Amino acid sequence: MAKISAKNTIILVNGFNFSTYATVYDAMQNNGMIDVTGFTEGGQNFIPGLPMASININFLADSTATVGTEAVLSAFPTGEVTILPGGYPAVGSESISMPYTVANYSPQGNPSGAVELGQINFSARGANVGLENGWALQHATITDTTTSTPVLDPSNAAATAICGATLHIWTAAASDTYVVKVQHCATVGGVYADLITFVLDGSAIGVERQQIASGTINKYRQVVATRTGAAGDSFGFTVHFWHA
Numbered sequence: 001m002a003k004i005s006a007k008n009t010i011i012l013v014n015g016f017n018f019s020t021y022a023t024v025y026d027a028m029q030n031n032g033m034i035d036v037t038g039f040t041e042g043g044q045n046f047i048p049g050l051p052m053a054s055i056n057i058n059f060l061a062d063s064t065a066t067v068g069t070e071a072v073l074s075a076f077p078t079g080e081v082t083i084l085p086g087g088y089p090a091v092g093s094e095s096i097s098m099p100y101t102v103a104n105y106s107p108q109g110n111p112s113g114a115v116e117l118g119q120i121n122f123s124a125r126g127a128n129v130g131l132e133n134g135w136a137l138q139h140a141t142i143t144d145t146t147t148s149t150p151v152l153d154p155s156n157a158a159a160t161a162i163c164g165a166t167l168h169i170w171t172a173a174a175s176d177t178y179v180v181k182v183q184h185c186a187t188v189g190g191v192y193a194d195l196i197t198f199v200l201d202g203s204a205i206g207v208e209r210q211q212i213a214s215g216t217i218n219k220y221r222q223v224v225a226t227r228t229g230a231a232g233d234s235f236g237f238t239v240h241f242w243h244a
Helices: 069-073
Strands: 010-013 022-030 052-060 078-084 094-102 116-124 132-142 163-171 177-185 193-197 206-212 220-228 235-243
Touching: 052 069, 052 078, 052 094, 069 116, 078 163, 078 206, 078 235, 094 235, 132 163, 132 220, 163 193, 177 235, 193 206, 220 235
Parallel strands: none
Antiparallel strands: 010 078, 022 052, 052 116, 078 094, 094 116, 094 132, 132 235, 163 206, 163 235, 177 193, 177 220
């Protein structure tokens, strides 16, 4: 089996690309097991409880005003955290995302090392499915209207369950704007229909998550980013897609 290096892992928090400031991450999800062991039983017995999910990431400190790790994470924000575990070798590679609330902030350091923010705990927030295990449909810097390579669902079939997508804008376009959509189709070369249209237009760093309750989600998905304007300045963004 082929092993994957974590060296090129991408870490995105609310649109900020903090990959070069993150050193360790782990993602956890369980059923919140409840111990129902009774007297005289020969072993522990459990029943499922409420699902639990969290992502823990160790960050180095960056004191840049408003956009550094210190400014963003010390505010105990809510939002979206997305991880591309193996970096971005190809469209369709694994990605993990989750709506979060920051549960702690504990800077630390020593005279012979860098200032660290410690292990930041991102806890699942709101009505969600916990860890949204899915696929990166796009992670790129573009300067004009772009259509990504279609991604085939690993099941090679359409999905009918809940689905969603998260857009991170980590390089805002200086003067152009973009409409970013997730589209789907039953065949790789067919006519793609809009599935999700994001509101964020690329003019500022930010994040947006949209969710679709149910319906047929065709097995091929792609991202279209349509430019308005003629400046051709850089627009950097990532789209994570998942379904239950």
